[in-house]
Amino acid sequence: MRKLSRAFYARNTIVVAQELLGKYLVHESRGVQRVGRIVEVEAYLGPHDLAAHSSRGLTERTKVMFGPPGHAYVYMIYGMYYCMNVVTEQVGHASAVLLRAVEPVKNITARTQGPGLLCRSMRIDRRLNAHDLVSNTFYIASGPLVEPLRIVKRPRIGVDYAGIWARRLLRFYIRDNPYVSKA
DNA sequence: TGCACGATGAAC
DNA sequence: TTCATCGTGCAC
Numbered sequence: 001m002r003k004l005s006r007a008f009y010a011r012n013t014i015v016v017a018q019e020l021l022g023k024y025l026v027h028e029s030r031g032v033q034r035v036g037r038i039v040e041v042e043a044y045l046g047p048h049d050l051a052a053h054s055s056r057g058l059t060e061r062t063k064v065m066f067g068p069p070g071h072a073y074v075y076m077i078y079g080m081y082y083c084m085n086v087v088t089e090q091v092g093h094a095s096a097v098l099l100r101a102v103e104p105v106k107n108i109t110a111r112t113q114g115p116g117l118l119c120r121s122m123r124i125d126r127r128l129n130a131h132d133l134v135s136n137t138f139y140i141a142s143g144p145l146v147e148p149l150r151i152v153k154r155p156r157i158g159v160d161y162a163g164i165w166a167r168r169l170l171r172f173y174i175r176d177n178p179y180v181s182k183a
Numbered sequence: 184t185g186c187a188c189g190a191t192g193a194a195c
Numbered sequence: 196t197t198c199a200t201c202g203t204g205c206a207c
Contacts, residue, residue, distance in 0.1 A: 042190070051190070061203060079200030081191050098190055116191045158190050183191085 001026075001141040006134050009069035013088040013095040017043040018172050020086070020140065022149050025102055027122050028137045034122045036102025036112055038140070040173035040180045042156045044085070046095045051162035054094035064130045065094045072138065074119070074129040081116025084124050086133065086140070100157075100171070103179040114181040150175035157183045 001024060009016060018041075025036045044052035044065075053075070054065045064073040065087055073085040073096050085096035102112045102122070110121040119125065133139050153169040160166050173180040 044190075053190075056204075059204070075190090076200095076202060077189060078191050079189090079202075083190060085190085100190085114191065156190070161189095 001143055003134070003139050003141045004070075006068075006070045009086060009088050009133070010090060011088065013043045013045055013097060014170070016086070016088045017041045017097045017170070018151055020097055020099070021151060021172060021174050022143075022146060024105065024141045024143055025099065025122065026139050026141060027124060027128075029123050032107055034108050035106035036108055036118070036122055037105050037143075038099060038101075039103050039177045040099075040101035040171070042098040042100055042172070043170040044096050044098060045170070046089075046093055049095075049162075050165045051156060051159035052094070052096070054096075058094075062094070065096050066092055067130070070133050072124075072128050072131045072133055074124060074126060074131075076126060077116065082119040082125050083115040084119050084128075101173070101179050101181050103177065113179055114183065157181075 020038050020041050023038050027034050047054045053062045058066050068091050069087050071087045085098045087096050089095045100115045108121050111117045112121045131138050152173050152175045154171045156171045
């Protein structure tokens with residue numbers, strides 16, 4: 001397992017999103033290290049992307065998106081779930097990749113299909129917002145070399161309000177992987 | 184200071 | 196299709 005560096009995140013968001021597939025999300029809390037293999041993501045391309053939170057401008061909630069790459073943007077949705085994103089590109093670009101599903105690898109017992117369940121199963125909550133992912137307790141790593149993944153591209157989920165941006169193929173997942181969300 | 188609503192998930 | 200549940204963003 002090789003921890004991803006800041007340089008990995010400081011690149012084109014669509015590239016980072018697709019390369020995050022097959023990587024390992026690691027979170028250690030209260031002495032328990034949980035690991036999940038990322039199988040589904042969505043790219044959010046900055047303030048001009050009407051589906052992205054950063055399209056509302058720099059606010060208290062979205063300021064992490066406007067910050068440096070390689071940090072976690074964690075927010076609460078519908079009053080009961082958290083969603084986790086990885087900030088990409090350069091400071092001010094306000095782009096991120098939403099992690100939508102992982103395949104359980106270590107110390108995960110609950111379901112992991114969908115962004116809310118992913119966070120619940122890996123004990124990711126508001127306290128991890130703005131956390132640096134180039135760290136020792138919360139990070140993403142690459143595993144042993146594998147054959148190229150078959151990646152499916154689809155429109156993003158739950159962003160129908162975003163006009164033409166809702167139709168762009170910015171949701172990526174590993175073909176035939178059973179842990180991809182059904183939505 | 185109030186209020187409509189959401190990058191969800193589950194039940195009906 | 197409806198509902199749980201609450202922080203955020205914006206209207207007033």
